[in-house]
Amino acid sequence: MSGANTSQKGxxxxxxxxxxxxLILICLVWLIPTIGVFIxxxxxxxxxxxxxxxxxxxxxxxxxxxxxxVPEDVDVDQPFEIAGVTADFNTLRQGVTxxxxxxxxxxxxxxxxxxxxEEKRWVGFSARxxxxxxxxxxSGKEIRFRDAxxxxxxxxxxxxxxxxxxxxxxxxxxxxxxxxxxxxxAYGFAWLNFPGRKLLFTLVVALLVVPxxxxxxPILRDYTQLNLNGxxxxxxxxxxxFGLPLAVYLxxxxxxxxxxxxxxxxxxxGASHFTIFTRLILPLSIPALASFAIFQxxxxxxxxxxxxxxLGDQNRVVTSALAAMVGEKGQDWHLLTSGAFVSMILPxxxxxxxxxxxxxxxxxxxxxx
Amino acid sequence: MQNQxxxxxxxxxxxxxTTGVGRLLVSIFVPLVTFLVLWRGFIFLRDSxxxxxxxxxxxxxxxxxxxALLYGVSNWxxxxxxxEWVRRLQPFIFIGPAxxxxxxxxxxxxxxxxxxxxxxGLGRSFVGIENYIFAFTDRVMLEAFRxxxxxxxxxxxxxxxxxxLIAVLADRTPLEKVYKAxxxxxxxxxxxxxxxxxxxxxxxxxxxxxxQEIGLLNAIVIAFGGKAQPWLxxxxxxxxxxxxxxxxxxxxxxxxxxxxAIKGIPSELLEAARVDGANEFQVFFRIMVPTIxxxxxxxxxxxxxxxxxxxxxxxxxxxxxxGTNVIANEFYLQQFTYNHSGRASAxxxxxxxxxxxxxxxxxxxxxxxxxx
Numbered sequence: 001m002s003g004a005n006t007s008q009k010g011x012x013x014x015x016x017x018x019x020x021x022x023l024i025l026i027c028l029v030w031l032i033p034t035i036g037v038f039i040x041x042x043x044x045x046x047x048x049x050x051x052x053x054x055x056x057x058x059x060x061x062x063x064x065x066x067x068x069x070v071p072e073d074v075d076v077d078q079p080f081e082i083a084g085v086t087a088d089f090n091t092l093r094q095g096v097t098x099x100x101x102x103x104x105x106x107x108x109x110x111x112x113x114x115x116x117x118e119e120k121r122w123v124g125f126s127a128r129x130x131x132x133x134x135x136x137x138x139s140g141k142e143i144r145f146r147d148a149x150x151x152x153x154x155x156x157x158x159x160x161x162x163x164x165x166x167x168x169x170x171x172x173x174x175x176x177x178x179x180x181x182x183x184x185x186a187y188g189f190a191w192l193n194f195p196g197r198k199l200l201f202t203l204v205v206a207l208l209v210v211p212x213x214x215x216x217x218p219i220l221r222d223y224t225q226l227n228l229n230g231x232x233x234x235x236x237x238x239x240x241x242f243g244l245p246l247a248v249y250l251x252x253x254x255x256x257x258x259x260x261x262x263x264x265x266x267x268x269x270g271a272s273h274f275t276i277f278t279r280l281i282l283p284l285s286i287p288a289l290a291s292f293a294i295f296q297x298x299x300x301x302x303x304x305x306x307x308x309x310x311l312g313d314q315n316r317v318v319t320s321a322l323a324a325m326v327g328e329k330g331q332d333w334h335l336l337t338s339g340a341f342v343s344m345i346l347p348x349x350x351x352x353x354x355x356x357x358x359x360x361x362x363x364x365x366x367x368x369x
Numbered sequence: 370m371q372n373q374x375x376x377x378x379x380x381x382x383x384x385x386x387t388t389g390v391g392r393l394l395v396s397i398f399v400p401l402v403t404f405l406v407l408w409r410g411f412i413f414l415r416d417s418x419x420x421x422x423x424x425x426x427x428x429x430x431x432x433x434x435x436x437a438l439l440y441g442v443s444n445w446x447x448x449x450x451x452x453e454w455v456r457r458l459q460p461f462i463f464i465g466p467a468x469x470x471x472x473x474x475x476x477x478x479x480x481x482x483x484x485x486x487x488x489x490g491l492g493r494s495f496v497g498i499e500n501y502i503f504a505f506t507d508r509v510m511l512e513a514f515r516x517x518x519x520x521x522x523x524x525x526x527x528x529x530x531x532x533x534l535i536a537v538l539a540d541r542t543p544l545e546k547v548y549k550a551x552x553x554x555x556x557x558x559x560x561x562x563x564x565x566x567x568x569x570x571x572x573x574x575x576x577x578x579x580x581q582e583i584g585l586l587n588a589i590v591i592a593f594g595g596k597a598q599p600w601l602x603x604x605x606x607x608x609x610x611x612x613x614x615x616x617x618x619x620x621x622x623x624x625x626x627x628x629x630a631i632k633g634i635p636s637e638l639l640e641a642a643r644v645d646g647a648n649e650f651q652v653f654f655r656i657m658v659p660t661i662x663x664x665x666x667x668x669x670x671x672x673x674x675x676x677x678x679x680x681x682x683x684x685x686x687x688x689x690x691x692g693t694n695v696i697a698n699e700f701y702l703q704q705f706t707y708n709h710s711g712r713a714s715a716x717x718x719x720x721x722x723x724x725x726x727x728x729x730x731x732x733x734x735x736x737x738x739x740x741x
Binding site for chain 2: 016019026030031036037040048049051052053162166169172173176177182184187188189192193197203204206207209210212213214216217218219222231232233236237240241242245272277302304305309318319320323326327333337339343344347348350351352355358362
């Protein structure tokens with residue numbers, strides 16, 4: 001009896017180790033790319049190009065201990081003796097390891113006559129970390145940095161700080177305006193009677209999955225005629241339009257399920273619909289409003305297509321500024337990594353602070369494509 | 370006559386304001402002032418050279434306040450009317466703006482795009498189904514269709530599969546919340562940000578003496594004795610490397626939805642099966658999966674639609690070059706690089722047609738669920 005019990009317990013523990021092992025493995029795969037970018041964004045820009053980000057962690061690596069010039073009169077095509085080994089140019093280029101654990105490597109071409117002696121040592125305790133990358137991405141001024149081969153490069157800053165402000169100017173109203181409009185509409189659909197009510201709501205449901213690509217070309221034409229391209233207003237209206245079906249649908253489900261007697265007693269007290277809505281329904285709907293708000297905020301903040309089309313190169317938001325950086329300086333990792341983190345910091349904060357509401361919105365909105 | 374209130378100047382004004390003419394004037398005056406204030410705000414935002422922070426703050430106040438003000442003022446106007454008219458008009462104050470915006474931004478554009486899709490590149494003359502012939506037969510489009518199919522099958526398959534696996538496994542550990550938060554985290558990251566993160570993983574420095582690979586993938590490959598590769602430039606396998614990014618982003622979504630469905634399964638059901646001697650795999654495939662079938666379907670559909678419209682990742686990572694083009698990127702290229710709105714519109718209509726089954730399903734669900 002007890003034998004079977006312990007074996008069952010053992011099996012359970014084995015199972016739990018297996019389950020946790022698999023999960024930890026998956027979580028590592030999920031986290032490591034982001035950690036890499038995070039660490040890189042704080043590294044000295046020269047270091048970024050000369051070694052992988054994982055070298056900031058303590059590890060045993062080759063450290064240069066000596067540089068030797070090969071005298072001009074040595075024929076390097078024949079084996080010659082240097083730093084305790086005998087080898088020719090071609091072998092030295094590949095690197096020769098001595099029995100006592102040193103590595104001797106010829107650097108550069110045949111004429112450089114430079115040989116480096118390295119030793120394995122513990123490194124990574126004193127990684128050069130800096131905030132310079134952030135300074136360079138955020139500011140709009142001219143910036144100077146050294147590239148991989150040590151050349152000084154001057155470039156115009158990316159002004160990601162400005163883009164960050166633009167993103168706020170786009171995202172905050174693009175979140176609040178559709179919520180307000182949708183809450184009014186949801187109340188109208190749920191509690192008011194008017195001709196065409198059912199037809200109009202069916203339209204809302206039908207529009208839930210319409211891909212926004214369908215609207216870009218006609219709306220762009222309207223904006224060109226109205227001279228709205230590149231303005232915040234254009235972005236607010238576009239995001240309102242694209243977010244509205246889901247917002248109306250979600251809030252309708254919520255507001256429509258509020259108990260009827262609350263409204264009726266308010267009516268008997270002589271309140272108008274407008275008063276009931278602003279004083280009673282809005283405060284009661286805060287959980288639903290918050291769910292949608294987080295949803296919409298993350299969506300707008302992370303949107304790239306709409307910003308690309310309607311803002312163009314004016315008033316760039318963080319996503320389009322970052323994408324432009326990828327296009328223009330695809331290898332300047334010190335700028336790209338810090339830029340990526342600037343673009344992520346606010347949505348990640350909002351997300352982790354209000355995850356519960358976000359999940360609720362996600363559940364309710366899983367009808368949307 | 371002693372009780373007659375003395376008519377002070379103030380009372381006179383109020384009296385006058387409540388008579389017909391006065392009321393009419395106020396009704397015109399208030400909207401006019403509202404309009405002027407909003408217009409001044411718009412001009413300020415458009416032309417001002419104030420520091421950006423101030424402009425941003427003014428913009429937020431103007432935008433949000435403006436909408437609230439419009440509702441307030443229009444409702445105020447309607448409530449000035451007689452009871453019968455209030456009853457008739459007020460619903461349209463509530464739903465009017467939403468319906469107007471939906472019409473302008475989604476309903477009309479659908480029709481206008483449909484018309485454009487039968488016109489030439491500049492929208493001047495009708496060309497019949499030429500654009501659709503392009504959309505369905507051109508080599509570029511066929512490649513995009515093939516890639517989208519890859520995205521749909523592999524991307525969705527892995528996102529849902531992994532999401533389900535994690536949901537089931539995490540359900541059995543005390544650290545569930547931590548695991549789920551980590552997997553869920555990419556949902557908060559933009560596709561552009563994710564693009565940078567993964568571009569760094571795939572980074573390739575090229576050949577040369579003393580060059581260290583700084584990309585994680587190449588470093589791993591080298592550590593196992595392989596050779597560094599420019600992963601994103603190798604068709605057709607580069608598509609898989611892009612799809613990995615989508616899986617990274619979407620698994621969290623599938624996991625959260627499926628996890629809540631699994632928690633909704635009555636525990637007696639699972640216990641009964643276990644008592645009857647079913648092993649964990651049988652419990653999973655015979656009981657869990659059938660019970661959460663409809664949720665699985667919803668999640669799968671949502672991610673399929675998502676992968677159909679996918680744009681940002683491809684745009685940022687490869688720009689659609691090296692055999693990685695997708696439909697939504699070709700739409701963007703046609704419209705904004707080649708200036709061919711006809712073809713772009715036809716592609717958009719193709720995307721729309723692809724989601725119509727889901728639209729019908731949603732409508733049917735809606736009609737069944739609620740006696741509206």
